[in-house]
Amino acid sequence: MHFLEENEGCDVDCYFQRKPEKLVLEGYRRWMAGFETGSVAPWEMTWELYAAALGARPGRQALAELSNFVRTLRHCAACPMRSFPFNAHHICRDECLTLGLIAGYQHGDRRTAQTCLSAIACAARGPQISEAAESFADTLAALDQKLLPIPQFAIEDVLARSRSQTVH
Numbered sequence: 001m002h003f004l005e006e007n008e009g010c011d012v013d014c015y016f017q018r019k020p021e022k023l024v025l026e027g028y029r030r031w032m033a034g035f036e037t038g039s040v041a042p043w044e045m046t047w048e049l050y051a052a053a054l055g056a057r058p059g060r061q062a063l064a065e066l067s068n069f070v071r072t073l074r075h076c077a078a079c080p081m082r083s084f085p086f087n088a089h090h091i092c093r094d095e096c097l098t099l100g101l102i103a104g105y106q107h108g109d110r111r112t113a114q115t116c117l118s119a120i121a122c123a124a125r126g127p128q129i130s131e132a133a134e135s136f137a138d139t140l141a142a143l144d145q146k147l148l149p150i151p152q153f154a155i156e157d158v159l160a161r162s163r164s165q166t167v168h
Contacts (some may be wrong), residue, residue, distance in 0.1 A: 023145055
């Protein structure tokens with residue numbers, strides 16, 4: 001993600017500490033962990049993150065949209081979605097695509113959003129994921145939580161690198 005340093009005066013660590021990015025990335029990771037472990041503890045941690053960052057009522061609204069998005073993504077994704085443990089200082093392909101999808105919708109960058117969506121879901125399931133992602137993106141934007149734009153070339157670079165490795 002070298003484009004951050006060039007375009008925003010921000011390195012990767014500060015990018016992931018921005019509230020909007022943290023809400024999406026850590027929310028995704030924690031909500032996925034709840035599904036994977038069968039424990040409500042990660043979901044409680046997600047609630048604490050959202051309530052602390054946004055307040056109780058807006059946090060509840062954003063959390064409902066995150067929940068719908070992740071649930072839809074898990075059921076409709078072409079392959080099982082991957083994630084690092086929460087608070088990890090790395091990002092995997094699926095996490096990058098998730099951030100790109102939400103950022104794409106928030107910034108009206110349909111091309112990047114479609115690239116991310118196509119890499120995550122099959123054509124038949126894409127509309128369901130798109131609707132859930134766009135609703136989540138819109139809710140965050142309405143709460144003044146707008147991600148930095150992720151350029152198309154960065155998403156293409158992630159996809160090119162991940163094709164040479166086994167991800168799923």
